[in-house]
Structures are given as structure tokens and as C-alpha cells.
Amino acid sequence: MTKTLVSTSRVTSVLESTLEFGLARTRQDLTSAFQLVFHSYFEAGLVGEKLSGLRLTPHHLLPTSEVMVAKSEGVVTSTLSMFGDGYLGLPMESMYPVEVKGLRDQGLRLAEIGCLADRRSSEIRFIETFAHLGRLVAQVAVSRDIDGILAVTHPKHARLYKRVMGFRQIGELSECPYANGNPAVALFLKFKDHQGTPLYSKYLDHPFAPCELEPSRWDRSTRQHFQEILKRDNQSHSQQGIYGYYNWAAATGRFSP
Numbered sequence: 001m002t003k004t005l006v007s008t009s010r011v012t013s014v015l016e017s018t019l020e021f022g023l024a025r026t027r028q029d030l031t032s033a034f035q036l037v038f039h040s041y042f043e044a045g046l047v048g049e050k051l052s053g054l055r056l057t058p059h060h061l062l063p064t065s066e067v068m069v070a071k072s073e074g075v076v077t078s079t080l081s082m083f084g085d086g087y088l089g090l091p092m093e094s095m096y097p098v099e100v101k102g103l104r105d106q107g108l109r110l111a112e113i114g115c116l117a118d119r120r121s122s123e124i125r126f127i128e129t130f131a132h133l134g135r136l137v138a139q140v141a142v143s144r145d146i147d148g149i150l151a152v153t154h155p156k157h158a159r160l161y162k163r164v165m166g167f168r169q170i171g172e173l174s175e176c177p178y179a180n181g182n183p184a185v186a187l188f189l190k191f192k193d194h195q196g197t198p199l200y201s202k203y204l205d206h207p208f209a210p211c212e213l214e215p216s217r218w219d220r221s222t223r224q225h226f227q228e229i230l231k232r233d234n235q236s237h238s239q240q241g242i243y244g245y246y247n248w249a250a251a252t253g254r255f256s257p
Helices: 029-043 097-104 123-143 155-165 196-202 220-232 236-252
Strands: 009-010 018-024 065-072 074-084 110-118 147-155 169-174 183-190
Touching: 009 236, 018 123, 029 065, 029 074, 029 110, 029 220, 065 123, 074 123, 097 110, 097 147, 097 169, 110 123, 123 147, 123 155, 123 196, 147 155, 155 169, 155 183
Parallel strands: 110 147
Antiparallel strands: 009 018, 018 065, 065 074, 074 110, 147 183, 169 183
């Protein structure tokens, strides 16, 4: 694993703040991102106390998952995770299995975004940052041959996803089991549905450099580090699926840990 965050794009906004956007490639940036998500979710009443003070899931340990961050002067200010469909499926299948299956049955390659958090209180800054993170997510997804992105969010936040990134709602209102049962809706964005539109141009016509979109794979020690954190947070029962993945991947040649 590299010692610096090399995959970044510098953006100077109308608010005269300079942020660097990229994939989290160090344990320090990953830890900062997970701390930020926990703090945000805890303050919103979406999660309870945790010994680690981190918010990460078993899906984060898979090589099909990637963490995006925005940084200001080396400090992670915003983060968003993308979970590629694979051995464990998608996190939202605990709520919307029929909807996800319907999309898979269309032959679509899917990913789910989640763990969105921003440390700043300004709504204007958050919306602006979310748009830039969305551009990074879209380009990372397309570079991985992903056809569409799913998300589960609180109904009051769904308008932001629809307005800024062009998501549409699928499924009915539900309760999110991994957010203390808070209400949630499922959203879906298929890239080809927006081809030829200003929205498509905004997110995909001005690409990041290829090196900035290269996959970020955790090394063995980093993966073990976060596995131990999950265990200490009383999530050790979830590790069986993770170990199963690596056994399956090694047997099929899908991934070399």
C-alpha cells in the first residue's frame, strides 16, 4: 500500500475552498473516513456506541469495495463508499432483495453507494462536495464496467440524490436494519439512461486521469487490522462470509489476496 494519497483531483470551488478528491489508499485515510462516518451516524441517531469509534461493514473488507474521500489540507472532510456486487451481494438486499434481483436479471452489473458523511455544517458546501464525490463515483463505476448504482437513504435525503445525480426511486418505504430502523427508500441510477444529457456530460465527459481511477486494494495487514476492529465491535459473526469469499476467490482465481 502506498504511503500517500496519489489518486486525487484538486477542485477549487466558488466558495474558494480547495479540496482533493480521490480513492482512500492509506490506512490513515481509511480510518479517518470510518471515524467520520461513525461520528455523523452517531450524531444522527443511526448507530449506537462502538468501542472503535469507526463505522465500517464486512462489505468494506472485500476487494470489490472502495472508499472515496475529499481532503482539505490533508484532513478527510467527506467520504463515500462504493460496494461492488459480488460474493456477499449488496448491503441493501436485506431490505430490497426483489428489486436488486430484478436489476440483476436484466444483466446489469451493479454497485451500491453508502456511508456518506461530511464533517462541515454548511449545507451549500455539502451539496457541492457531494456533486464532486458523485463525479468520482460515476467515473470509478464506469471504469469497473458497472452499469448502474444503487443507494438506500433517508426519504428526506432522497431529493438530493435525485436532483444532484439523477437517481430514481425503486421499491417502497422501508426500515433500515443497519441504521437503527430509521425509514429508508431505495434509489437507482443507470448511466445509459442519461446519455446525451447535461447530467451525463457533467459527470463523465471530463474524466479523471487513468491513474486516479486505478483500483485501491488493501494489503493483507490492513485487511487484518480492520477485521480485528470488526471483531472488537462484536461483529465477529459476520467474518465467516469474508473468509468464505477469500477461499472462493482463491479457488476460482478471481482474486489473489
